Amino acid sequence: MSYNNNAPPGPPQNQGAPVPDSYFTESRKGEVNELRNLLRNFSTQKDMKKKREIIKKVIAYMTLGIDVSRLFTEMMLVIETRDLVIKKMVYLFLCNYATANPELAQMCTNTLTKDCNNDDPMVRGLALRSLCSLRLPQMVEYVSEPLNRALNDSHAYVRKTAVMGILKLYHLDEEILERNGFVDTLYDMLKDPDAAVVTNCILVLNELMQKSGGMAINRAIMLHLLNRLGEFSEFGVVAVLDLVPRYIPANQEEGYQIMNLLDPVLGTTNAGAFMAVIFAFLSLAENLAGKEMKQQIVTRVKAPVITMMTGGSAELMYVMLKHVDALIELCPGVFDDEYRQFYLRHHEPTNVKYLKIQVLAKLANPTNAPDIVGELSECVSDSDATLSRLSVQALARIACRDVGGEGCAENITCRLIEMVDLDIAHISSEAATALAAILRKNPSLRELIAPPLPRALKYIHEGRGKASVIHLLGELGDIIPEAPYALEKLIDGYDHIKCSEVKSALLTSTIKLFLKRPPEVQRMLGRLLQSATEDVSCQDLHDRALLYYRLLRNAPDPSIVDQVVKTNMQIAGSANFAEENFDEDMRDELMKEFNTLSIVFGTTSDNFVSEENQIKFVKMPAEHPLDGGAGSVESAPVNPVDSLASQVQEASLLDHGPVDTTPAPATAPMAAEMDLLGFGTEPTPAPVVPPVAASTFSLIPNVALSGDEYQSKWGAVSDADAHVIIVPLTTLPPSTDAVETPLSQASIKTMASGELPTEFKFFLYAQDASSDGSIIMVQASIGKSSPCEMLLTIKISGPGGFEKADAFVNVLKNALGAYAS
Amino acid sequence: MYRTRPEVGAHERSHTEAFFRKIKFWNEMQQSQLGGAVDGLSNNEENGKSKSEANDNSAEAGSTVSVKGKKDPPPVFVMPDGMSYLHVNRNGLIFGCSTDKNISPCTVIELLSRIAKVFKDYCGTLSEEAIRKNFILCYELLDEMIDYGYPQLTRTETLKPFVYNEPIVVQAVPNTGKMINPKTASANAVHKPVIGSVNAKGRAVNQNQKNEIFVDILERLNVIFNNNGYVVNSTIDGCIQMKSYLAGNPELRLALNEDLVIGKANAPTNSYGRVVLDDVSFHDCVNLTEFEHGRTLSFYPPDGEFVVLNYRVTGEYRTPFRIFPSVDETGPRTFEVTVMIRADMEQTHFGANVIVELPLPQCTTSATCSLMSSKNVNGPAAEYMSSEKKVLWTMKKFPGQTEQTLKVKVTLDKACTSQIRREIGPVNMNFEIPMFNVSNLNVRYLRIAENMPGYSPYRWVRYVTQSYSYVCRM
Structure with a gap:
C-alpha cells in the first residue's frame, strides 16, 4: 500500500473520528523512538489487543514509507508469539527489511x-x-x-x-x-x-x-491435467489452459476430444479462463483443420464473448474489445450482426468509446451499413474532439473499403460534405481529409465532392485538413471553375503559411492545375515556384519546387511533366491503402500471442518485453505430428496415410530441431507463399517453364519405396531445398483415384493420399531414369475452392535442382492431361 | 507477495507516483495510434512477474467530475520504465500492478477485480476509509491471494481459514457523484463483512449473525432514442447477484421462468410473452444438470457477493421511459427546448433518483427552466449549470403512467445556426426502478435443497432496473 506523504492534502482525514484512523497521520520526529519504547515494554503488556496495536503502528509506518528498520532488533524480540495476527505482521516486517539488515535477519531464521x-x-x-x-x-x-x-x-x-x-x-x-x-x-x-x-x-x-x-508437456501430463480440470480453482484452470496452445495432439481424434473437454469452460465468468479457452481452441484448430475451423470456433464463441464484454467492468471491456478486434481481423464477418453491441454508451470511459468506434467500422456490411453510418455520424457531433475525429475516420474507412453496399459510399460522401461545411475546426478538417481518401478510391464521386471545396478552403485552418482541400482542388481542378483563383489567394499569402504540409500540397496542386488549365495558372505558378525555391524552411519543399521548375523548363513535352506529377493516385478495385493493409504475416504472428498484452498493444512482444523475459512459444511434444498449417489427411487413425503424413511432418519438425531461432519452422505452405512472392531461396523462381530439360528427362517405371524410406529421404532434404510449384487445373478431380491412376501410368507412384473437407492431399514419388537415379518426392494438395490448382512441394533426393523439378512437373502435367490446363 | 529487486518496481514510491500522475493526466499524445501506442521502451534488468499493490489514492477519490476533454486512461499501458502497468478502478480506488512479462491482460484484470471484491467482502465496504482502517487485514488477504506474483487463493470462502484479522467496520459512505459502474451503486442493502460468519475455528462468534441471503436481479438498460422518440438501439445487460450469510452453507435451488429461451436462434416463432435471452453465463459453482429441462439451478453459495449468472438481451422491449424532445426557434438568438418524458411502466412502479441532463450550446448566455409535472412527483427541480452549459433536471420519484415536461428558454450570444443547433443534446437520463425488471426474467423460487426443519433464513429478493446508457438524440 502506498500513501503519499507529500501529496495534496486530499479529502480531509475524517474529522471527528480521531482515534483508530491515526495510523496514517503525518510522522513527527521522535515517533519512531516512541514506538521503540512501546516495543521494549511489549513483553510486559498483557492485553493482546494492545499488543497488536503496537505492531500495527509499526507496519503502518512502514506502509507510509517511513524507515522503521531501526526497530528491527525490537521487532525480532516479538517474533516468539503464539498470536498469528502478530506473527503475520512481524513476518511482513521481516521480509520487508531483511535485505537491509542481513545479519540481524539471519539471526531470526532459527525461529x-x-x-x-x-x-x-x-x-x-x-x-x-x-x-x-x-x-x-x-x-x-x-x-x-x-x-x-x-x-x-x-x-x-x-x-x-x-x-x-x-x-x-x-x-x-x-x-x-x-x-x-x-x-x-x-x-x-x-x-x-x-x-x-x-x-x-x-x-x-x-x-x-x-x-x-x-x-x-507430453500426452500423459496433458491428459492427466485436462481430466482433472474440474478440481482446479479458476486461476488454476487458467494455468492448465495456458499449456494447451503449446500441445500438439497425438491425432485428430484427441484434438477434438480436448475441444469437447474444454467447451464447458466457455460458460465461466472468469475472463482469464475464458480467453485462455478461446486461444486453446484456435491453436487446436491450427493443428487440426486450419482456417475453416477457426471460423467455426469464432462463431461458436461469439455470444459468450459479447456477454463477457458487456457484463464486465469497463477495464475488462477495454481488454475484451481489443481481443474482439483481433478475432474480427481473423474471421471478418462473424461479428457483423452484433454491431449494436458496439454502439457507444453514455457513461463509458473514453478509451472504450474510441475502441468501439474503430471496431464498428470493421463490422459494416451491406445489411447493417446504413445503421452503422447513421450511428457514426451521430458520434461525429460528440463534444469529445478525439471521438469525433475517430468517427469521421471510421466513416472514411467504410467508404474506402466499399463494404457498405450500393449507395453507401455516396451516402457517406454527402454526410462528409455536410461536415466540411459544419465549420467546427476539427470536424471540417478531418472530413476534408476523409474526402481526399475517398476520391482516391472512388473517382466516380468527383462531381459530388467538387462543389463545397472553394468555400471550405476559407474556413478550414487546421494544417492537415487544409492540405487535403488543396489536394482535392488540384485533383478536381477541371470541374471547379474557380479553383485557380482559390489557390491564387493562398499563393499571394505564401509567406503567411506556417504548415509545410499545406505548402507542399499547394505546390503539387498548382502544378496539376497548370497542366489542366495552363493559361490561367501559368503566372501564379511562376510566383509560387519562386517563393518555394526561396523558402528554406523545408528542404523537401525547396527541392521539389526546384525539380518542378527544371522539369517544366527542360522537358521537351508537357506530357512528361504530366506523367511525373500525376502518379497513380487511384487505388484500384478491392485493394486498400498501403498503410491500412494490415500485414497478414504480422497478424499471424500476433495471433500466436493471443490472450497476451501483445493484442492490447497491437505489436508482438519483442517490441515491449525485454529479451530475458521473453517466453519462447514451443509446441510440444515433438513426437506428435499434427503440427499447424500443413494439415494432415483425415481418415481413420490406423490408416497408413495418416501415420505417414505424421511421420513426414515429424521429420520436418526434427529437421529444425529445438534450438532453431527462427520464430516458426518453415513448413511447406509457408515456403510456398514465400516463393510466390519471389523471395524464395531459388534465384530464379520464374513460373515460365524452360522446356529444355524435358526431352532428356524420364522416370523409372517400377520404382518402389517403403513408408519408412520415404520418410527418411524426405527428412534428409531440408525444407530450404524444396521446390514449390503450382500447377493450375482446369477442373477439380472428383476423387483421389482420378489423379492417382493417370499418374501411376506415368511412373509417378502414390505413397498415400486422402481427402480433407477442403482439399485432396497426395504423397507422391518417382525415380529419375538418368544415371544418378535420384528420388523425387512430392507432397501435393489440390484445394477444393477456386482457383483450382495443385500445389506441389517437391524434394529431390540426389543431384538435380530446379530444372529437374520442372521437368518432373512437365511429366506430371502431361499425365494429368484432362485436368491440367 | 512482492517480487522485486530493490530500486525498481511498482512498490517503489517514485514509480507509484509516476503511475498516478499518468492516470490522472492521461492524454492521448498520438491520436493516430490510440491505444496502440507503446510509449517508451527501455531495457530494465529486473525480475518481477506481477507485483500487486493495493493503492489507495486519496487525491483521486471524489474528483471524478467530468471535466471537459478529460480522457480516461486505458487500463493497460507501458510506462517509461519499460514495464506494463495494469489497473482497475473500483469505487474511486485504484488497484494496480505492473509486469515485465507478456501476461494475459484478461487474467490480470480479473485478478485485480477479484482483489477488490475480496477486500469488499472482508471489509464490508470498499472505500478509502475501509482500507485505511483495515490495512493489516488487506495485507493478510493479499499475502494469501498472491504469492510471488502468482494468484493463489482467490475466493472469499476459501480464504476464510487463512485469515485471522477481524474487520473494523466503517460506516458505508453514501454514493455520491456519478457512479462509473452502477452495478455497485445500488447494492447498498448489505455492507457487512463476511468474516463474522466464518468462525468455525472457535473464535468469537458474532451473536447478531443473522441467517439471511440477498438476491438482486439487476438489469442495466442501454437505450438510444432518436429525436422523434423512436428506439434506435436497445439492450439489457442483466445479472442475478447474491450475497449469502447462511450458516452451514446449505445447497440452494434457484428456479427461473419455466419457458425461458436461451439464444435467439432457439426461440420459437411464436415467442410472444416468453423471455428470450441472447446468452447466459454462469458462476463456476452452479450445477446446471436441471437447467435444460426445469430451468432450475442448484449451487452451494460461496461467501460474499457473487454473480450467479449474467445474461444479455438485445432487441425490442418496452422501455420504461420514453423521451420526446423538441426545439423551437423563438427568435434570432433564442430558442426553446422541450423535453417530455413519459413513464410507460405500471402505476405501481416508479423511477427513483431520476437525473436528466440536457447539454446546451457553448455560446449559451442564459437559460431559464420551467417544469410541468403531474402530482405525485417528488422533488422535481431543474437548474441551468452555466459552468458546464447544461440543464440538470432531477426528480426523487417519477411514478409510472405519468408525464413530465421540461421547458428551457435559451438565449445565445450570437445568432443560432445549424451548427449551434447540433450542440443541443443528447438528453441523457439516469434512473433506478426498484422492484421492476424489463426482461420479465423471474425467480420462481429460491429454496434450500434439503429439508432442514427449523432453518428459516431471511430471503431478500430485489428486482432493480437501472439506466446504464439512456440517451435521446436531438
Whole structure:
C-alpha cells in the first residue's frame, strides 16, 4: 500500500473520528523512538489487543514509507508469539527489511525454521513463505532443508507454499535446482492430489523452463491435467489452459476430444479462463483443420464473448474489445450482426468509446451499413474532439473499403460534405481529409465532392485538413471553375503559411492545375515556384519546387511533366491503402500471442518485453505430428496415410530441431507463399517453364519405396531445398483415384493420399531414369475452392535442382492431361 | 507477495507516483495510434512477474467530475520504465500492478477485480476509509491471494481459514457523484463483512449473525432514442447477484421462468410473452444438470457477493421511459427546448433518483427552466449549470403512467445556426426502478435443497432496473 506523504492534502482525514484512523497521520520526529519504547515494554503488556496495536503502528509506518528498520532488533524480540495476527505482521516486517539488515535477519531464521515444524499447518506455511521471501542469497542453504521437508508435508497448503518457494530460491541461486533435484520433484508433484499444489507446480515449472518454452508437456501430463480440470480453482484452470496452445495432439481424434473437454469452460465468468479457452481452441484448430475451423470456433464463441464484454467492468471491456478486434481481423464477418453491441454508451470511459468506434467500422456490411453510418455520424457531433475525429475516420474507412453496399459510399460522401461545411475546426478538417481518401478510391464521386471545396478552403485552418482541400482542388481542378483563383489567394499569402504540409500540397496542386488549365495558372505558378525555391524552411519543399521548375523548363513535352506529377493516385478495385493493409504475416504472428498484452498493444512482444523475459512459444511434444498449417489427411487413425503424413511432418519438425531461432519452422505452405512472392531461396523462381530439360528427362517405371524410406529421404532434404510449384487445373478431380491412376501410368507412384473437407492431399514419388537415379518426392494438395490448382512441394533426393523439378512437373502435367490446363 | 529487486518496481514510491500522475493526466499524445501506442521502451534488468499493490489514492477519490476533454486512461499501458502497468478502478480506488512479462491482460484484470471484491467482502465496504482502517487485514488477504506474483487463493470462502484479522467496520459512505459502474451503486442493502460468519475455528462468534441471503436481479438498460422518440438501439445487460450469510452453507435451488429461451436462434416463432435471452453465463459453482429441462439451478453459495449468472438481451422491449424532445426557434438568438418524458411502466412502479441532463450550446448566455409535472412527483427541480452549459433536471420519484415536461428558454450570444443547433443534446437520463425488471426474467423460487426443519433464513429478493446508457438524440 502506498500513501503519499507529500501529496495534496486530499479529502480531509475524517474529522471527528480521531482515534483508530491515526495510523496514517503525518510522522513527527521522535515517533519512531516512541514506538521503540512501546516495543521494549511489549513483553510486559498483557492485553493482546494492545499488543497488536503496537505492531500495527509499526507496519503502518512502514506502509507510509517511513524507515522503521531501526526497530528491527525490537521487532525480532516479538517474533516468539503464539498470536498469528502478530506473527503475520512481524513476518511482513521481516521480509520487508531483511535485505537491509542481513545479519540481524539471519539471526531470526532459527525461529522461522522452528515454526516450519509447528503443528499448525498455517504456521508452517506462513513460516516457510516468509523464509523463502527474505531474499538473502546467503540463506539459501539454510532454507533448502525445511523446504525439502515441506515438499512432502501432509498439508496441501504447506506443499503449495514450498513449490513456490523453489522458484523464489531459484532466483537467488540458480544452482539450487540441480543440487536438490527440484525439477524432477516438481514433475512428480504434478500428480499431487491437491489441485492448488499442481497449479503452483505448473506455474513454477513454466518459469524455470522459460528458456526452452516452459514446462515440458507430453500426452500423459496433458491428459492427466485436462481430466482433472474440474478440481482446479479458476486461476488454476487458467494455468492448465495456458499449456494447451503449446500441445500438439497425438491425432485428430484427441484434438477434438480436448475441444469437447474444454467447451464447458466457455460458460465461466472468469475472463482469464475464458480467453485462455478461446486461444486453446484456435491453436487446436491450427493443428487440426486450419482456417475453416477457426471460423467455426469464432462463431461458436461469439455470444459468450459479447456477454463477457458487456457484463464486465469497463477495464475488462477495454481488454475484451481489443481481443474482439483481433478475432474480427481473423474471421471478418462473424461479428457483423452484433454491431449494436458496439454502439457507444453514455457513461463509458473514453478509451472504450474510441475502441468501439474503430471496431464498428470493421463490422459494416451491406445489411447493417446504413445503421452503422447513421450511428457514426451521430458520434461525429460528440463534444469529445478525439471521438469525433475517430468517427469521421471510421466513416472514411467504410467508404474506402466499399463494404457498405450500393449507395453507401455516396451516402457517406454527402454526410462528409455536410461536415466540411459544419465549420467546427476539427470536424471540417478531418472530413476534408476523409474526402481526399475517398476520391482516391472512388473517382466516380468527383462531381459530388467538387462543389463545397472553394468555400471550405476559407474556413478550414487546421494544417492537415487544409492540405487535403488543396489536394482535392488540384485533383478536381477541371470541374471547379474557380479553383485557380482559390489557390491564387493562398499563393499571394505564401509567406503567411506556417504548415509545410499545406505548402507542399499547394505546390503539387498548382502544378496539376497548370497542366489542366495552363493559361490561367501559368503566372501564379511562376510566383509560387519562386517563393518555394526561396523558402528554406523545408528542404523537401525547396527541392521539389526546384525539380518542378527544371522539369517544366527542360522537358521537351508537357506530357512528361504530366506523367511525373500525376502518379497513380487511384487505388484500384478491392485493394486498400498501403498503410491500412494490415500485414497478414504480422497478424499471424500476433495471433500466436493471443490472450497476451501483445493484442492490447497491437505489436508482438519483442517490441515491449525485454529479451530475458521473453517466453519462447514451443509446441510440444515433438513426437506428435499434427503440427499447424500443413494439415494432415483425415481418415481413420490406423490408416497408413495418416501415420505417414505424421511421420513426414515429424521429420520436418526434427529437421529444425529445438534450438532453431527462427520464430516458426518453415513448413511447406509457408515456403510456398514465400516463393510466390519471389523471395524464395531459388534465384530464379520464374513460373515460365524452360522446356529444355524435358526431352532428356524420364522416370523409372517400377520404382518402389517403403513408408519408412520415404520418410527418411524426405527428412534428409531440408525444407530450404524444396521446390514449390503450382500447377493450375482446369477442373477439380472428383476423387483421389482420378489423379492417382493417370499418374501411376506415368511412373509417378502414390505413397498415400486422402481427402480433407477442403482439399485432396497426395504423397507422391518417382525415380529419375538418368544415371544418378535420384528420388523425387512430392507432397501435393489440390484445394477444393477456386482457383483450382495443385500445389506441389517437391524434394529431390540426389543431384538435380530446379530444372529437374520442372521437368518432373512437365511429366506430371502431361499425365494429368484432362485436368491440367 | 512482492517480487522485486530493490530500486525498481511498482512498490517503489517514485514509480507509484509516476503511475498516478499518468492516470490522472492521461492524454492521448498520438491520436493516430490510440491505444496502440507503446510509449517508451527501455531495457530494465529486473525480475518481477506481477507485483500487486493495493493503492489507495486519496487525491483521486471524489474528483471524478467530468471535466471537459478529460480522457480516461486505458487500463493497460507501458510506462517509461519499460514495464506494463495494469489497473482497475473500483469505487474511486485504484488497484494496480505492473509486469515485465507478456501476461494475459484478461487474467490480470480479473485478478485485480477479484482483489477488490475480496477486500469488499472482508471489509464490508470498499472505500478509502475501509482500507485505511483495515490495512493489516488487506495485507493478510493479499499475502494469501498472491504469492510471488502468482494468484493463489482467490475466493472469499476459501480464504476464510487463512485469515485471522477481524474487520473494523466503517460506516458505508453514501454514493455520491456519478457512479462509473452502477452495478455497485445500488447494492447498498448489505455492507457487512463476511468474516463474522466464518468462525468455525472457535473464535468469537458474532451473536447478531443473522441467517439471511440477498438476491438482486439487476438489469442495466442501454437505450438510444432518436429525436422523434423512436428506439434506435436497445439492450439489457442483466445479472442475478447474491450475497449469502447462511450458516452451514446449505445447497440452494434457484428456479427461473419455466419457458425461458436461451439464444435467439432457439426461440420459437411464436415467442410472444416468453423471455428470450441472447446468452447466459454462469458462476463456476452452479450445477446446471436441471437447467435444460426445469430451468432450475442448484449451487452451494460461496461467501460474499457473487454473480450467479449474467445474461444479455438485445432487441425490442418496452422501455420504461420514453423521451420526446423538441426545439423551437423563438427568435434570432433564442430558442426553446422541450423535453417530455413519459413513464410507460405500471402505476405501481416508479423511477427513483431520476437525473436528466440536457447539454446546451457553448455560446449559451442564459437559460431559464420551467417544469410541468403531474402530482405525485417528488422533488422535481431543474437548474441551468452555466459552468458546464447544461440543464440538470432531477426528480426523487417519477411514478409510472405519468408525464413530465421540461421547458428551457435559451438565449445565445450570437445568432443560432445549424451548427449551434447540433450542440443541443443528447438528453441523457439516469434512473433506478426498484422492484421492476424489463426482461420479465423471474425467480420462481429460491429454496434450500434439503429439508432442514427449523432453518428459516431471511430471503431478500430485489428486482432493480437501472439506466446504464439512456440517451435521446436531438
